[in-house]
Amino acid sequence: MAYDVSDDESAAGSVIAIKILVAGGFGVGKTTLIGSVSEIRPLRTEETLSERSELVDSLYGVEQKSTTTVAMDFGRITIRSDLVVYLFGTPGQERFWFMWDDLAYGALGAVVMADERRLADCFPPVDYFEAKGIPFVVAVNCFDGVQRHSLESITEALNLANKVPVIACDARRLESSRDVLVALAQHAIARHHDRRAA
Amino acid sequence: MTAVQPFDPEWLDQDAGPVVRPYGLTGGLTRPSGQRFDLLDMVGVVRRAAHDMPQLAPEQAEVLQRCHIPAPLVDLAADLDLPVGVIRILVSDLRERGLVTIHRAQPAGVGDLKILQEVVDGLRRI
Numbered sequence: 001m002a003y004d005v006s007d008d009e010s011a012a013g014s015v016i017a018i019k020i021l022v023a024g025g026f027g028v029g030k031t032t033l034i035g036s037v038s039e040i041r042p043l044r045t046e047e048t049l050s051e052r053s054e055l056v057d058s059l060y061g062v063e064q065k066s067t068t069t070v071a072m073d074f075g076r077i078t079i080r081s082d083l084v085v086y087l088f089g090t091p092g093q094e095r096f097w098f099m100w101d102d103l104a105y106g107a108l109g110a111v112v113m114a115d116e117r118r119l120a121d122c123f124p125p126v127d128y129f130e131a132k133g134i135p136f137v138v139a140v141n142c143f144d145g146v147q148r149h150s151l152e153s154i155t156e157a158l159n160l161a162n163k164v165p166v167i168a169c170d171a172r173r174l175e176s177s178r179d180v181l182v183a184l185a186q187h188a189i190a191r192h193h194d195r196r197a198a
Numbered sequence: 199m200t201a202v203q204p205f206d207p208e209w210l211d212q213d214a215g216p217v218v219r220p221y222g223l224t225g226g227l228t229r230p231s232g233q234r235f236d237l238l239d240m241v242g243v244v245r246r247a248a249h250d251m252p253q254l255a256p257e258q259a260e261v262l263q264r265c266h267i268p269a270p271l272v273d274l275a276a277d278l279d280l281p282v283g284v285i286r287i288l289v290s291d292l293r294e295r296g297l298v299t300i301h302r303a304q305p306a307g308v309g310d311l312k313i314l315q316e317v318v319d320g321l322r323r324i
Contacts, residue, residue: 044275079320192311
């Protein structure tokens with residue numbers, strides 16, 4: 001039986017949960033960034049591989065549908081007892097993208113992590129967040145503290161709108177990862193003002 | 199010929215994967231009833247399980263214990279080390295039995311400048 005999810009905000013709803021996604025290619029430092037600013041915990045999701053097929057095969061093939069357990073990183077920063085930031089590392093592999101819509105619902109924004117040696121890995125998440133209108137920043141993880149290219153050239157290479165912040169970071173350092181999240185929240189505020197002015 | 203030990207620990211290490219398949223934990227249910235929950239929807243207990251109620255899964259009993267203080271779905275999955283899909287089903291079953299309520303997460307942040315500013319200030323302090 002279908003039911004309505006309660007909109008009552010008086011009791012449980014009084015905690016405000018903020019969702020931030022951390023995306024980027026495999027091995028770019030998503031786990032490291034989440035782990036440096038929060039207590040990281042692995043979260044397993046058991047999902048069907050192709051949810052899109054539900055409409056066509058609703059009668060047949062339920063038993064043939066493959067499900068898979070995908071691990072993703074999940075961290076929590078308690079700002080106040082009633083204001084909590086949740087960080088979700090998005091699964092890097094393209095075949096798990098069906099999960100993103102679920103994750104992205106209501107998100108404050110996203111951090112797209114970039115490795116300068118493999119910039120092309122950022123294209124899919126950048127495209128996704130642009131298409132969904134979700135505010136994002138690009139955090140260039142400087143492995144070994146070395147930054148090879150100027151941030152301007154990275155903005156250009158990724159073909160970013162010039163208001164999208166591109167920040168160099170060292171995901172291993174708390175302060176650095178924190179600054180990335182602060183930049184994202186500030187960017188979300190700026191986007192909000194832009195929309196109002198428009 | 200030697201009989202295979204039913205619970206030979208050699209075969210039950212981490213690499214073997216879960217011993218109980220997820221649908222075993224959900225009483226064979228493969229999808230939650232009703233509306234899909236968001237990961238951040240808050241689950242709160244409304245009343246104790248009645249004695250005459252059909253048996254709850256141990257994991258559901260744990261959910262009830264854990265949710266006296268309302269908790270988001272995602273925390274339950276992580277605390278109980280269960281896949282999100284399994285927690286969704288267990289919780290929706292509890293909801294149908296009238297034991298828990300589910301409060302829709304407010305997609306906060308997108309529209310509320312005051313909260314966004316609090317997030318900025320709060321993050322700066324960590």
